[in-house]
Amino acid sequence: MTGSLVVVGTGPGKPELMTPATQAALAAATDLVGYGPYLDRVPMLRADQCRHASDNRVELDRARHALALAASGRRVAVVSGGDPGVFAMAAAIFEAVEAGDPAWRTLDIRVEPGVTAMLAAAAEVGAPLGGDFCAISLSDNLKDWTTIERRLKAAAEADFVIALYNPASKARPHQLGEAFTLLRSIKAGETPVLFVRAAGSADSEVVATTLANADTSVADMRTLVIVGASTTRQIGRWIYTPRGAKS
Ligand code: SAH
Numbered sequence: 001m002t003g004s005l006v007v008v009g010t011g012p013g014k015p016e017l018m019t020p021a022t023q024a025a026l027a028a029a030t031d032l033v034g035y036g037p038y039l040d041r042v043p044m045l046r047a048d049q050c051r052h053a054s055d056n057r058v059e060l061d062r063a064r065h066a067l068a069l070a071a072s073g074r075r076v077a078v079v080s081g082g083d084p085g086v087f088a089m090a091a092a093i094f095e096a097v098e099a100g101d102p103a104w105r106t107l108d109i110r111v112e113p114g115v116t117a118m119l120a121a122a123a124e125v126g127a128p129l130g131g132d133f134c135a136i137s138l139s140d141n142l143k144d145w146t147t148i149e150r151r152l153k154a155a156a157e158a159d160f161v162i163a164l165y166n167p168a169s170k171a172r173p174h175q176l177g178e179a180f181t182l183l184r185s186i187k188a189g190e191t192p193v194l195f196v197r198a199a200g201s202a203d204s205e206v207v208a209t210t211l212a213n214a215d216t217s218v219a220d221m222r223t224l225v226i227v228g229a230s231t232t233r234q235i236g237r238w239i240y241t242p243r244g245a246k247s
């Protein structure tokens with residue numbers, strides 16, 4: 001087999017936030033596979049490059065398609081937004097390898113890191129991830145809501161800063177509200193909450209509020225929500241979490 005597969009992330013939006021290593025991998029690929037809007041962020045790099053755009057919900061089918069193309073000798077780049085390993089295609093590729101054709105295990109598969117949404121969102125407001133933090137996806141497409149609640153509760157009790165990916169979509173409008181209700185039962189009402197929409201892109205928007213006042217209607221599929229720890233604070237127009245938390 002001479003084909004290869006590289007999983008890349010376009011970063012949060014701005015072309016400058018796509019790494020040079022990712023750009024080189026995209027330029028070398030004969031085939032690009034990904035969700036249409038992410039592929040649209042990739043400029044046409046070679047006239048002979050094939051683009052295979054798919055719907056966002058069919059990640060495993062897309063992964064199998066990419067692996068089959070690589071196995072047939074193509075140089076394939078699978079494109080995610082942000083970082084490909086954070087709630088994205090890199091894990092889907094390995095899930096497909098694990099369950100699929102044993103020959104796929106010998107393929108040349110590589111993952112290039114990218115700038116994930118929570119890093120771009122944090123940079124918009126200061127340094128809210130300056131202390132210990134965790135990331136939780138609120139999507140229950142692939143896991144039970146009870147698992148999500150258990151993790152939210154544990155993260156709140158341990159006083160982590162919490163980055164919430166996939167806070168809301170048209171199919172799941174109520175979950176962020178349920179998450180806030182749970183967090184309010186553990187964390188102080190004045191805990192800073194940040195809604196950062198389209199972070200790291202030209203049209204980014206920030207809403208800074210508190211847990212008591214957080215309005216879920218601000219969040220959509222392009223929003224990253226950061227819920228502070230007890231030490232997260234505002235200084236001038238910046239929000240940050242100190243690195244230390246001695247008690
Ligand atoms: N692999 C991506 C995350 C995919 S999950 C990454 O590393 O960023 C999709 C979720 O990521 C969205 O619902 C949203 O919560 C978040 N997201 C992706 N890009 C974003 C951006 N530019 N600004 C804010 N949130 C973003």
